[in-house]
Amino acid sequence: xxxxxxxxxxxxxxxxxxxxxxxxxxxxxxxxxxxxxxxxxxxxxxxxxxxxxxxxxxxxxxxxxxxxxxxxxxxxxxxxxxxxxxxxxxxxxxxxxxxxxxxxxxxxxxxxxxxxxxxxxxxxxxxxxxxxxxxxxxxxxxxxxxxxxxxxxxxxxxxxxxxxxxxxxxxxxxxxxxxxxxxxxxxxxxxxxxxxxxxxxxxxxxxxxxxxxxxxxxxxxxxxxxxxxx
Amino acid sequence: xxxxxxxxxxxxxxxxxxxxxxxxxxxxxxxxxxxxxxxxxxxxxxxxxxxxxxxxxxxxxxxxxxxxxxxxxxxxxxxxxxxxxxxxxxxxxxxxxxxxxxxxxxxxxxxxxxxxxxxxxxxxxxxxxxxxxxxxxxxxxxxxxxxxxxxxxxxxxxxxxxxxxxxxxxxxxxxxxxxxxxxxxxxxxxxxxxxxxxxxxxxxxxxxxxxxxxxxxxxxxxxxxxxxxxxxxxxxxxxxxxxxxxxxxxxxxxxxxxxxxxxxxxxxxxxxxxxxxxxxxxxxxxxxxxxxxxxxxxxxxxxxxxxxxxxxxxxxxxxxxx
Numbered sequence: 038x039x040x041x042x043x044x045x046x047x048x049x050x051x052x053x054x055x056x057x058x059x060x061x062x063x064x065x066x067x068x069x070x071x072x073x074x075x076x077x078x079x080x081x082x083x084x085x086x087x088x089x090x091x092x093x094x095x096x097x098x099x100x101x102x103x104x105x106x107x108x109x110x111x112x113x114x115x116x117x118x119x120x121x122x123x124x125x126x127x128x129x130x131x132x133x134x135x136x137x138x139x140x141x142x143x144x145x146x147x148x149x150x151x152x153x154x155x156x157x158x159x160x161x162x163x164x165x166x167x168x169x170x171x172x173x174x175x176x177x178x179x180x181x182x183x184x185x186x187x188x189x190x191x192x193x194x195x196x197x198x199x200x201x202x203x204x205x206x207x208x209x210x211x212x213x214x215x216x217x218x219x220x221x222x223x224x225x226x227x228x229x230x231x232x233x234x235x236x237x238x239x240x241x242x243x244x245x246x247x248x249x250x251x252x253x254x255x256x257x258x259x260x261x262x263x264x265x266x267x
Numbered sequence: 268x269x270x271x272x273x274x275x276x277x278x279x280x281x282x283x284x285x286x287x288x289x290x291x292x293x294x295x296x297x298x299x300x301x302x303x304x305x306x307x308x309x310x311x312x313x314x315x316x317x318x319x320x321x322x323x324x325x326x327x328x329x330x331x332x333x334x335x336x337x338x339x340x341x342x343x344x345x346x347x348x349x350x351x352x353x354x355x356x357x358x359x360x361x362x363x364x365x366x367x368x369x370x371x372x373x374x375x376x377x378x379x380x381x382x383x384x385x386x387x388x389x390x391x392x393x394x395x396x397x398x399x400x401x402x403x404x405x406x407x408x409x410x411x412x413x414x415x416x417x418x419x420x421x422x423x424x425x426x427x428x429x430x431x432x433x434x435x436x437x438x439x440x441x442x443x444x445x446x447x448x449x450x451x452x453x454x455x456x457x458x459x460x461x462x463x464x465x466x467x468x469x470x471x472x473x474x475x476x477x478x479x480x481x482x483x484x485x486x487x488x489x490x491x492x493x494x495x496x497x498x499x500x501x502x503x504x505x506x507x508x509x510x511x512x513x514x515x516x517x518x519x520x521x522x523x524x525x526x527x528x529x530x531x532x533x534x535x536x537x538x539x540x541x542x543x544x545x546x547x548x549x550x551x552x553x554x555x556x557x558x559x560x561x562x563x564x565x566x567x568x569x570x571x572x573x574x575x576x577x578x579x580x581x582x583x584x585x586x587x588x589x
Contacts, residue, residue, distance in 0.1 A: 078302055078303075079300060079302065080299065080300060080301065081297040081298060081299055081300050082297060082298055082300040083293040083295060083296070083297055083298075084295065084296035084297055084298050084585070085582050085584075085585040086298065086300070087298065087584050087585075088581050088582065088584075090581050092309070095305055095306060095309040096309055096312075096313060098306070098309070099306065099309040099310040099312070099313040099314075100313050100317075102310060102313075103310075103313055103314060103317055107317075119328075120328060126325065126326065126328070127321060127322075127325075129326050129328075130320075130321035130322075130324070130325045130326040131317050131318065131321045132326075133321075133326045133520075134316075134317045134320040134321050134324070134326075135313070135317045137320075137521055138313060138316060138317060138320075140524070140525050144525070149581065151562070151571075151572060152572045152575075152577040152578055152581065153572065153578055153581060153582075154280050154569065154572040154573065154578070156282045156562070156563035156569070157279070157280060157281065157282065157287075157289040157290075158284060158285065158287065158288075158289030158290035158291075159282070159283065159284030159285075159290050160282070160289075161282035161563045161564075164282075164560075164562070164563055165560050165561075165563075168556070168559050168560040169560065172556055172560075175523075175525050175526065178523060178525070179523065179526075182513070182523060185328070186331060187328050187329055187330060187331050188329040188330060188331050188332055188500065188504075188517065189327070189329060189506075189516065189517050190331075191331055191332065191484075191488060191491070191497070192497065192500075192501045192504075192506050192513070193513045194484070194488050195488050195489075195491070195492040195497060196501075196506075196508065196512055196513050197513060198488075199374075199545045200545040200546075200548065200549050202362075202364070202365060202382055202385075202545075203373075203374040203381070203382055203543070203545040203546040203549060204381055204382075204545075204546065204549045205381030205382055205384055205385035206385070207365050207385070207389075208365040208385060208386075208388030208389050209388075211389065211483070211485060213483070213484050213485040213488040213489070214482065214483045214484070214485060215482045215483070215484060216482030216483065217482075217483075219482075245292065245293060247289055248288045248289045248293060249578065249582040249585050249586065250279065250280075250572065250573055250578045250582075251279060251573075252288045252289070252585075252589075253288070253589075254288070256295070256585075256589040257588055257589055258295045258296040258585065258588060258589070259288070259294065259295035259296075261295075261296065262294060262295045262296045
């Protein structure tokens, strides 16, 4: 049964959120404060967000969507389908090339953000999650190469075991165990990449796009806007 | 009279929120931006790029090899490897954890021995798994198996050692040219094993390990890797460790180019010749990845983007109009 305070709060509309005392209410208040809808889905960006370098982050996300869609088709048809069917071979090709584009866009995005020093102004977690998503994506792609069930996957399994065994994780991440690698490649690592990328995007929306290095209050794009608002 | 505390000048490259423009919501000029439109255009563009690349270049698919293809293509290599598995002198037999507990076989980093710490989790007795087990699975196992099992350790070693040397000296490494000698039941066992492999039954026996379901190819991969066949094929496809290894892909495809740093260390000294190269490279790459992740906290590194002003190119419109 609700308490009178909570009922009042619920009846008083979304602006009166302070009286919420439930975990859910507090979580909503915190989320709305950190990421209000106009920051989550903005209709404008600072004027300095005008370079081709900004395209590559979105390109990586779009590629990831194609990677997941093509991977889903491959996994639903089983590991041998693409060896036996022309359509399967083509879907495998789309999976391969979407992965290649995903990494290309991600690397350009990463280098772009380095040269923009995009960790400035409280954005360090955005940078860290970006690099972390790159590292987890490498593991995800690596396990995909092990699932090809052809000569390449045989060789990679033989070659890669030494580094993993030397690090003491070869038994739990056994590259010659197709069942284990399936779990890593189609469940654990995609979930990991998806979750980290989602968190990364939310952080970008929360903190906004970093301003140019050495931007000053006297710059025309700041000063003129202030003049105009007076 | 109030005394104001002097504030320390903020580092413009700092990760801290601070009081500078980077740490505050932007209050300057803005431009229209449509997130969903950009996402839609991006998705369509990437789909078109992927479809075009797939149609133009396809993807490589070099057929998997098998114990059968190995035995047919290189019977002498197959027999030499199987003899080493029986003798316990193959790479797998002396590998150490997670397959067995061979003393001194692990890669260590000073006192740190993660391989031993992990333990023998995937035990493989190469003689039993690759030779005696498969031969015993036949409806009529060769009598040599019983002779082998009844012999002393020294006798077994003498047989396999002599047979391995004779195989190595045989003209053209042809099994038919092996000189006669005291090899005990070894040649007969190897002939039967080779026949099993050529007929294809050894693949299923070694992979299934007595079970119906199997998704674990560890024994078969290790057995093939102990011979020259798999390694020679990989070298021919530029996939060996000293050819940038698994970073490459069969055919003319980009492969896992993102593994370049990992593969790079295997190409240069002193790493390439280290007996513990794998653990050294793993730790080195882990440290470098961590350093990239923590660049914002590392003075000097985080200042590079200001010293080398590529940002002037990225924000050239902003700087031109400032």
